[in-house]
Amino acid sequence: MAPPKAPDSTRRSDRSRRAIYDAALALVGETGYAKTTIEGIAARAGVGKQTIYRWWPSKAAVLMEAFLDLAARQSAEAAGGEAAGAGATDAAGTGIPDTGDLAADLKLVLRATVDELNDPAAAAPTRALTAEGIVDPALGAQFVERLLDPQIQLYVTRLRAAQDAGEVRADIDPRTALELLIAPLTHRWLLRTLPLTHAYADEIVDYALRGLSPRP
Amino acid sequence: MAPPKAPDSTRRSDRSRRAIYDAALALVGETGYAKTTIEGIAARAGVGKQTIYRWWPSKAAVLMEAFLDLAARQSAEAAGGEAAGAGATDAAGTGIPDTGDLAADLKLVLRATVDELNDPAAAAPTRALTAEGIVDPALGAQFVERLLDPQIQLYVTRLRAAQDAGEVRADIDPRTALELLIAPLTHRWLLRTLPLTHAYADEIVDYALRGLSPRP
Amino acid sequence: MAPPKAPDSTRRSDRSRRAIYDAALALVGETGYAKTTIEGIAARAGVGKQTIYRWWPSKAAVLMEAFLDLAARQSAEAAGGEAAGAGATDAAGTGIPDTGDLAADLKLVLRATVDELNDPAAAAPTRALTAEGIVDPALGAQFVERLLDPQIQLYVTRLRAAQDAGEVRADIDPRTALELLIAPLTHRWLLRTLPLTHAYADEIVDYALRGLSPRP
């Protein structure tokens, strides 16, 4: 008994794949995730529906990949610009700054995150994808692995550096500590309990770091 | 421009409303939220589809109310039992215990929350509803207002008591502080980044309270 | 076992009945028979649906009565005018003229009928009612009995007079003969095979009467 006949990916049309990414992102941007349909994506991409079903298991999977592709292209671009230009670092791209003042560094990064999450155009698709991942475990795992974990790793790195510098107690688990920082932001963003502001980001950093720092 | 003509709620059939709640909860339990349809709920409840559309704007709204009704009935029942019985308090029902040891009290409650969230049968519909609320702002607002906020209030109350008792610094905002406690749990539960354990709950309490407590 | 409980017609609201007639005729005129609904008639008449269901078995029955009522009012009006005025006779009202020239008399009447049937506004509801009667035997019987037969009787009367006058052979059955005259018109009107013109009406009279008249 043969497995469900995986298509031969070497013969895959790159042209179609790009067109599908573009169409998917455009439609989600224009009409929202819920109103975006596979049929619509196929039509917009000038592609047969079967071409989508052949390579992706669900609408959400298409969008996930489209996002990753977008992110990859942007970061490639950024990397190119950066190499040519100065050497500035930014949170999403290459890491959390390390000026020696952990609180200041975290506030900088979390404030930027707040701004990003508050931008409705940019955040809406992420929100939709997050929601889908909450319900669909397979998609959620992918979401975490390919979008969230890389970000989280940056915090872990920075926190370890802070531990080495004595800014954070050594017996703290950075993996847990970082959740103290980002979970409250995510919480407010996803559930919309209260507005997500710079002041809130600062407050979170202050409350959390006090718990993490060694007694003076 | 006249509003869409709200039906006369005094003439509403209570029989149908209960039947719809029951059918909705049963179907979600049996087949999952995504596979539950309004048509299915109506059929199972022995009710015309229009009766659902007349009173609720969406499947999610039906379920939300069904949950609230269930919770209300359970708490009414619990209250009845309680009045007749001892005077024990539990987190979901009437508040967070106050033994004088904030850390212990919080660990107790958060461990119970962890257990609840780890029970697939009970948590699955909540997860679905949460996801829906993330995408649909109106529903999300209702979700927060009617399900989340009451719970949150319990933490605020307990934290204020702790402030009065000198266990927590007076300049802490309880509304923010409680998010340091529950957001990490919610984060792991929704995104499934790492397993949600009692140990994790304890760790969160320890890390967070250290930041909140006055210097010894 | 009691019969289905006929309502007490002495207590019937005349106000409602008139309002229903008016609403029904207005709606059929505005939106056509098929799009006219009982619900719509009730709403327009400012009447509960039950009031319609109490007194009529179907939408078609309502309309039939509304027509009959309209016709009755119009003929009452005409009769009043006539009494006051000259003594002119018209086909629909008081009979087919008898000038001694059967062919001329019939052509006059049939041409008027042609004009009436060609007036879309006036004929559309009749067409709809006829179609309904074709499918629903009970309604059809009523239609024939209360609308068609009275008209037919006028032809019978005129043809008998013609027989007495020797214009038509005595062994002719007037009931059959008249169908030779009006059935072709009805046929073209209902089925729209070919245009319904004065010339056609004349032709029918000529062809038919030649068969009915005694050999010269």
Added chain:
Amino acid sequence: MAPPKAPDSTRRSDRSRRAIYDAALALVGETGYAKTTIEGIAARAGVGKQTIYRWWPSKAAVLMEAFLDLAARQSAEAAGGEAAGAGATDAAGTGIPDTGDLAADLKLVLRATVDELNDPAAAAPTRALTAEGIVDPALGAQFVERLLDPQIQLYVTRLRAAQDAGEVRADIDPRTALELLIAPLTHRWLLRTLPLTHAYADEIVDYALRGLSPRP
């Protein structure tokens, strides 16, 4: 402004089309036209509703085509048998007999028509379709063009032959003349004014032909 995007008829599924015809005819036969629904036809045919809506604008249109298909198949069958067998002609199939005696030929055919119209099973759907065509001009036009006109042409042919043979006056318009013959039958059939009998058919032929024949 693009037209509503006509589907590509070369790719149409013949299997589905036949199944829909069969289901439609079966349901009309079993439950009557009014109670036959598109949903029911689709279910019975094992076909998606959309496949019906894709190719037909209405229930009536489906049935019209189903009838035409049935008639076509029957006549094809008859033609096959005929080719193999004798050379007999019948009214519905290949024409009105021409024995030289117009009256006798017409009586034969009209009596057969009477029998057909009096057969409730066979006539009920035709009646429904006729009624529908009376109300819906587009459908009516199709009905006339594809079902009625071919029949009518047979009469025209026979009448022309009678004119050539001197049985009917040359200045008679056969198109009008035939309506004198068939309209009365149609009239009684549709409106159910009086029973439709062989005697009536004979009477109609006698009355009408006397008007059409040359003076002896």
Added chain:
DNA sequence: GCGTAACCGAGACGGTACGTCCAGTCTTTGA
């Protein structure tokens, strides 16, 4: 003159079918 029975407007109810939309599969055609 006073119940009381009935009709009345109103509209919610359980249903049925509508016509549309999309999912996911299958088939045909062209490159």
Added chain:
DNA sequence: TCAAAGACTGGACGTACCGTCTCGGTTACGC
């Protein structure tokens, strides 16, 4: 041989009416 195109079955969607029912209120009859 894959991809485009798109027709197919299936089924939920949300709407519109159906015919029944229940609800107050308002007549108008019979005691």
